[in-house]
Amino acid sequence: MDKRPKFDTPPGVIIREFVTGDRIQIAFSYQGKECRELLPAGPINKSSIQRASVLRDDIRVKIKAGDFDYAEFFPNSPRAGVSKKKAGLMRILLQKQLETYERQVQNGQLSPSTYIGYAKVINGDRMQYWHEMHASEVTPSMLRDWISEMDCTSKAIRNTLIPLRSVFEDALNDGLLEFDPFERIALAKLIRQTAKASDYIVQPFTQAERQAILDACRLDERPTFQFWFNTGLRPGELQALEWQHIDWQRHIARIVQNQVAGVIKGPKTAAGRRDVELNDEAMAALRAQQAISGHLGSRIWLNPRTLAPWSSDAQVRKTAWLPIMARAGIPYRNPYQIRHTYASTLLTAGGNPWYVAQQLGHEDVEMVFRTYGKFIREDYQKPKAELRLVNGE
Secondary structure, rough: OOOOOOOOOOOOOOEEEEOOEEEEEEEEEEEOEEEEEOOOOOOOOHHHHHHHHHHHHHHHHHHHOOOOHHHHHHHOHHHHHHHHHHOOHHHHHHHHHHHHHHHHHOOOOOOHHHHHHHHHHHHHHHHHHHHHOHHHHHHHHHHHHHHHHHOOOHHHHHHHHHHHHHHHHHHHOOOOOOOOHHHOHHHHHHHHHHHHOOOOOOOOOOOHHHHHHHHHHOOOOOHHHHHHHHOOOOHHHHHHOOOHHEEEEOOOEOOOOEEOOOOEOOOOOOOOEEEEEEOHHHHHHHHHHHHOOOOOOOOOEEOOOOOEEOOHHHHHHHHHHHHHHHHHHOOOOOOOHHHHHHHHHHHHOOOOHHHHHHHHHOOOHHHHHHHHHHHHHHHHHOOHHHHHHOOOO
């Protein structure tokens, strides 16, 4: 007669009978397979059964979060070696990185537009080069060769490397690597030697072209582009502008929000939060727009076809800008050239570069000099040297 005590066990906890003595076994699903693992031999009682249940719950939580390491919990299990190797597979690590970004979006730590960019990189053809490699197999020379073959600008290269660098940093912290291969390459130098120059050209519209564009606008389109030409706002800032942000007495538009990938948020930098002065043409455009959208909600600039707020830069370009440019009959440039036209017009007229930088929402004047140097008057070209002369140095 079996005199061994009988215990009720919670789900997933089993008492196995062996000649050498009973053992507690826990069951859980991992990577689509049912796993059963024996716990170390020891007395079986209510406390040990409860500890087994807590361990199983902990394992299931880690599996769900993607943080489960089989070898950490069951180093002697036949599954441990396979699990450790598979855990370091680049394809899996990249997918875990994407899931991390998804959680950051949900927590408000990452913007949806940034997530979209990272997702394109992780799911893109270029990143598939690493998919079937283990992280520990990636060498600095392999990284250098891969980066050297990128035929894109330095900004594109850096954006591509952001998720990959995070993958290697996490793999190092998780003990999957002995060293981070990125730490053994001169990345800045490599990017300088590899990147191709941007083919984007700052090509402002002439006064005649600007007038042709405005004349080609339909009546319900013209206020939008007349205002844009006279304020130089970023596309997302224009889309997010509300009537409450207009100071009619002081002729100022208060820029306090931006729209990116359909999401309204604050400016990326402190300099982006600013007061933009409105000239007579900008004020006239606002007054004309009042009759169109003043009674339709908080947003000023709407899609004329639907009278709903613009949802994205692409919608503005496809719905309004492309047809306008076709009707104007001038060589196509993207709508961001409107911002360049605003800046270059101010500078050509003798505007102070520091004032222009503030109106554009730049953190400092460096970008103005770098982007619009040829439009800046000679007496502003060497401001530091002139300042020393004024101070008698």
